[in-house]
Amino acid sequence: MSGHATTLFAIGLTLAAYVGMRRLYLRYKHPLLNVVALGAGLIITVLVVLGIPYSAYVPAKDIMTSLLGPATVGLAVPLYRHRGLLVRFGPAILGSVALGALLAMLTAGAIAQLGGLPKDVVMSIMPKGVTIPFAVEIARICGGIPALTAAFVVATGTLGSLIGGWLLTLARIQNPMARGLALGTVSHGQGTATALMEGEQQGAMAGLAMILAGIFTAGFAPLVAWFLGMMG
Amino acid sequence: MTQTLKALGQLAILWAIYQGSTWLAKATGLPIPGNVLGVLALFGLLCLGVLKLSHVELAADFLLKHLVFFFMSIAVGLMEWGSVFYNYGAVLLAAIVVSAVVPLLLVGCVAQVMYRRRA
Structure with missing residues (x-):
């Protein structure tokens, strides 16, 4: 295939994988039916079978992600819609989310560092608690690898949405606001989807926590990266 | 048709905010991603009343509904x-x-x- 034909094929393949996996998820709503993981897995399989190298997929990726920046800026819309919650519970929300975001980065980064992982892998795992567009950019600034970060983000989100609710119940955390904040801070969009299934209040809090965790993580990242550098 | 045009206009607003924020992050050398600054900028503009929700929510809601689509092609990079x-x-x-x-x-x-x- 020529370059343009491959790019067109890759875009078609990605759209088909997205539509198919989204339909599957919406039908069963199970956390393991993750659209990103299954969709990317399907695309990689097709590319490998057809002998198309990743470098031939990159132009298609660049075209398709050109709207990711404006889409991410759009996260301010749900944040603004829920500003009433921020005004009412400001200290509880900001305090717990900031603490959670910092701790997630420190534990992930420290274990990776002590476990002897190369620096670029450590920097890729450090921001994995937040939604992909933030995590990827934070990793890039700190010297991480975007694709690895995306994988760690999805793994964390899947874990959080699989066992997060159960763990919170086990720890007797019943307050809907606290449950939503915990799920959104630790497992971003996937945790938010789980929280929404528990209830509207949990979902709203998780959505807020997800965006705020992204902002806090971006702010803390240079400090945590410096700290991890001192450790190694 | 008018809805589509409206959404495209709103997309242009989001795009301009994103580009402006990315430029600002680069120009100031701040170790903060442009998209994070962009969220803060749009939130600020909404709070100040410079922009109303109705100026951006059509495009923002559509893009956020399909945000996961953008993640898939990034995750394909795992191939390597x-x-x-x-x-x-x-x-x-x-x-x-x-x-x-x-x-x-x-x-x-x-x-x-x-x-x-x-x-």
Whole structure:
């Protein structure tokens, strides 16, 4: 295939994988039916079978992600819609989310560092608690690898949405606001989807926590990266 | 048709904010991603009343509904990094599990205590 034909094929393949996996998820709503993981897995399989190298997929990726920046800026819309919650519970929300975001980065980064992982892998795992567009950019600034970060983000989100609710119940955390904040801070969009299934209040809090965790993580990242550098 | 045009106009607003924020991040050399600054900028503009929700929500809601689409093509990049999981699987798993469970419980506890104190 020529370059343009491959790019067109890759875009078609990605759209088909997205539509198919989204339909599957919406039908069963199970956390393991993750659209990103299954969709990317399907695309990689097709590319490998057809002998198309990743470098031939990159132009298609660049075209398709050109709207990711404006889409991410759009996260301010749900944040603004829920500003009433921020005004009412400001200290509880900001305090717990900031603490959670910092701790997630420190534990992930420290274990990776002590476990002897190369620096670029450590920097890729450090921001994995937040939604992909933030995590990827934070990793890039700190010297991480975007694709690895995306994988760690999805793994964390899947874990959080699989066992997060159960763990919170086990720890007797019943307050809907606290449950939503915990799920959104630790497992971003996937945790938010789980929280929404528990209830509207949990979902709203998780959505807020997800965006705020992204902002806090971006702010803390240079400090945590410096700290991890001192450790190694 | 008018809805589509309206959404495209709103997309242009989001795009302009994103480009402006990315430029600002680069120009100032701040170690903060442009998209994070962009969220803060749009939130600020909405709070100040410079922009109204109706100026951006059509495009923003559509893009956010399909946000996951953009992630898929980024994750395809894993094609080149399979060996990392093969070589460091156990450490990666430990890092991901511990850094999910500990903050989850901490955030839940702190938020619950702060909520009760306030109530």
